[in-house]
Amino acid sequence: GDASARRPIRELPDELISQIAAGEVVERPASVVRELVDNALDAGATQVTVRLSAGGVRLISVEDDGHGIPRDELSVALRRHATSKIASLGDLETVGTMGFRGEALAAVNSIAELTLHSRARGADAAYALDGRTGELRQVARSVGSTVEVRELFYATPARRKFLKTDATELAHCVEAVRRHALARPDVGFAVWHEGKLVEQWRATAARDPRLADALSDDFVARSVSVEHLLGAVRVEGRAGIPDAARARGDQQFFYVNGRFVRDKVLNHAVRSAYEDVLHGQRQPVYALYLTIDPARVDVNVHPTKIEVRFRDGREVHQAVRQAVEKALAAPRAGEAETPAA
């Protein structure tokens, strides 16, 4: 038809709104994994098990032992903009959970076959809700939830065509879980693919053992401890020694209040801390954790929340740069001027 011919303005049907919104949040199976693990952690899970088939395209199942969802809230959880995590604009300023937009389950439900199994703490039965039909049936399970997502993008073949091989999609899914694992050593994680255990990181009390487990022993051995406080910005974690730098920037992890982020300010700050010790194109390795007053960082910038905006970017930049410079300048264990008694 004539592309310029005016058509009447209409409100889009609910399902289409969800499908459009899903485009922003769900790029590939790993995006679903990220959202579901976010939810598991928000529910206070101590163990998260991810099961995948065909790189996550056939099946993504995320099981947790969190507080669960009561029977009569199961269908609400699948509605757009339905959340238990914020109730007011003020809450948004101080949000401490990974989620708060109430979009993920609705989005995923609109582009895949979703089933939500849950048993709420204190409830005497568990239920499974079929996202398509709305059918609710009683099932047997312990307290916690399992979200099963099958046939991702079945309704949007164009999206499905952009997916890479199963092996590549699986690698992205594992990476999504790893990012969570690096922030939450106190939680156990397991990833299965086609019935085989791919990765398993057991809960541990401290960060370094988790870094060793989920990255490598080498990552910890060839990095220095970072610990710095500037104003209200705390920076902790580990920064690789210059020799540990790699061709690819695939071991660069930044967390802001427990959330994995990508941020130009943070990248630049680290880059400048390495300026004098790292030459050429090699990329430093690091896992850095910023703690900052939630009111000073806006996490509601991007639907995937991978981008944040700092109220005072200069202070954050300075804090990170100082933190890493100080850590790199400190004598390393074994090189100490006065050996420990």
Ligand code: ADP
């Ligand atoms: P958000 O996480 O932004 O609130 P979601 O669409 O991801 O939005 O989830 C909607 C709601 O469903 C959550 O606010 C939470 O109350 C509930 N929910 C989702 N997943 C879980 C889970 N694994 N355990 C307990 N509750 C969950």
Ligand code: MG
């Ligand atoms: Mg969520």
